[in-house]
Amino acid sequence: MTHRSSLLALLGAPLALLALPAHAALHVFACEPEWGALAQELGGNLVDVSVATNALQDPHQIQAKPSLIVRARNADLVACTGAELEIGWLPVLLQQSGNAKVQAGQPGNFAAADYVKKLDVPGQLDRAQGDVHAAGNPHIQTDPRNIALVAAALGARLQQLDPTHAAQYAKAQSDFAQRWQQAIARWSAQAAPLRGEPVVSQHKAFVYLYDWLGLKEVAVLEPKPGVEPTASHLQEVLAALKAAPAKMVLYSAYQDPRPSEWLSKNASIPAVKIPFTVGGSDAAKDLFGLFDDTVARLLAARSTKP
Helix, strand or coil, X not given: CHHHHHHHHHHHHHHHHHHCCCCCCEEEEECCHHHHHHHHHHHHHHXXXXXXXXXXXXXXXXXXXXXXXXXXXXXXXXXXXXXXXXXXXXXXXXXXXXXXXXXXXXXXXXXXXXXXXXXXXXXXXXXXXXCCCCCCCCCHHHCHHHHHHHHHHHHXXXXXXXXXXXXXXXXXXXXXXXXHHHHHHHHHHHCHXXXXXXXXXXXXCCHHXXXXXXXXXXXXXCCCCCCCCCHHHHHHHHHHHHHCCCCEEEEECCCXXXXXXXXXXXXXXXXXXXXXXXXXXXXXXXXXXXXXXHHHHHHHHHCCCC
């Protein structure tokens, strides 16, 4: 009986292999949660997605750890923001991975910021001005219109890398684009009361959000991008707000909230934690939840009385 069972097992092995998917999933290594979430939307069960960072980490300040190097080594596609956001760690990571497929310029290397119009492009580059990006502000994911542009490009890249399943990627991309455009129309209508509202930012992280919603940035708590505000600088911002008041102060989920909370208390305006990316709040579980929650938080702050 044992002999017969082992024989059946051997005979069944090829049938079991045939039952497995004919094509292994594309291994996608995303630098930030928003691009991991987008790859999952467009790839479904055809992609295996891992993300280098989470919403509570500053994407500028990541270490090229051995675990990340291994993931980059095994990736078919590395999907990141670009525009120098990851310049402190991604080049080292890619070099150490030894993976020729995902080096800059290869089809397996995707930079989302290449597909959108950058804002805050400096006229001249002076590193004394803080964490200034030569290619412009890299925080493109705060405008859902940018997500739509990146989705079209990323969908095309998935089809290029995995032509066997091109039709499935194309269908998923079309489905996502339709749902996303409907969502943008809904968010834009909901957020209409925010247009023209003066706001303060803790970090220059929301220029694309402001461009979309028509919010007006009147002050920034960081004296230079990436430089923590001093007590004297916070006092200067507070004094300036007496002449030009703001309705709220915004900070990202990964940031220390204390500067925004100080201004909130002393200027009598609400401090708004923006999820900034997928996972930045309990409600921001995916890309749709990210903008549902962002708009809801801004509207709630607008209706808050000092």
